Amino acid sequence: MSAPHGFDGLVAAVTGGASGLGKAIAEELQARGAAVYGLDLDAERVEAPVTGVLCDISVDSSVRAAIESVVAAAGRLDILIVNAGIGAQGTIEGNDDAEWLRVLDVNVVGSARTVRAAMPHLKRSPSAAIVFTTSIAAWSGLPERALYSASKGAVQALMLAVAADGLPFGVRSNAVAPGTADTPWVGRLLERAADPESERAALESRQPTGRxxxxxxxxxxxxxxxxxxxRSTNGVVLAVDGGMHSLRARPR
Structure with a gap:
């Protein structure tokens, strides 16, 4: 890990920065010395010292306005965390065309909109970095996640293409692929389950760490x-999943 203040003087924008993974990421970068802006539909929920900025990644004009707002306030943009997205459940038969288009528009095209708007500013940074949030679902076949898996697989492929295109400009791109994380979104899924306690136990048990x-x-x-x-880490997907992708642990 970098030194606690290795981000001093750098400016970071985190989409989905009001809750869940985005909130944790924004707070960590802030603690390490960056000036952090949380771009979110619910910008008022972004907690200081992170600065909230209204942003709807499904609308190009909103994304561009949010990025320009950050640069106008901070004078630069060095780090972009492409984290915002939505979930989806169901087998291949479980979602109609409208739902496919809605989820892909937010998760995939929304990620592209964000990078597209930020890239001119990142190209001017001496420490430019983009980090995408993908998922274990991009690598491993999970039940009733056809649409979500397709969207995260596309984000993972997008990251690699952006990394290749960014090489001449010194703009690095990488991704994290979390396993099932203990976030408000997962909490809402558990609340809707017929037996939330058993469902949580099932989610925990499929990860080698058991949590x-x-x-x-x-x-x-x-x-x-x-x-x-x-600086030498580029085009990498870093699994943060307790070994779910790579290990075959004995069932507990």
């Missing part, structure tokens, strides 16, 4: 990837 991923663990990984000390 959900803590948001802070994801934030630590993002901080490494975004750090100026990670």
């Amino acid at each position: 959900l991923v803590a948001p802070q663990e994801v934030a630590e990984a993002v901080a490494y990837l975004a750090s100026p000390g990670a």
Whole structure:
């Protein structure tokens, strides 16, 4: 990991910065010395010292306005965390065209909109870094996650293409792929389950560590990837999943 203040003087924008993984990431970067802006539909929920900025990643004009607002206030943009997205459940038969288009528009095109708006500013930074939030679902076949998996697989591929295009300009791109994280979104899924306690136990047991991923663990990984000390880390997907992708542990 980088030194606690390795981000001094750098400016970071985190989409989805009001809650869950985005909130943990924004707070970690702020603690390490960056000036952090949380871009979110619910910007009022972004807690100081992170600065909230209204942003709807499904609307290009909103994304561009949010990025320009950050640069106008801070004078620069060095780090972009492409984290905002929405979930989806169901087998391949479970979602119609309208839902496919809605989720892909937010998770995939929304990520592209964000990077597209930020790239001119990142190209001017001496420490430019982009970190995407993808998912274990991009690598491993999970039940009833067809649409969500497709969207996160696309984000993972997008990261690699952005990393290649960014090479001549010194703009690094990487991604974190969390396992099932203990976030408000997962909490809402559990609340809707017929037996929330059993459902949580099932989610925990499919991870080799036997527990959900803590948001802070994801934030630590993002901080490494975004750090100026990670200059040779580019085009990498860092799994933060307790070994779910790579290990085959004996069932508990």
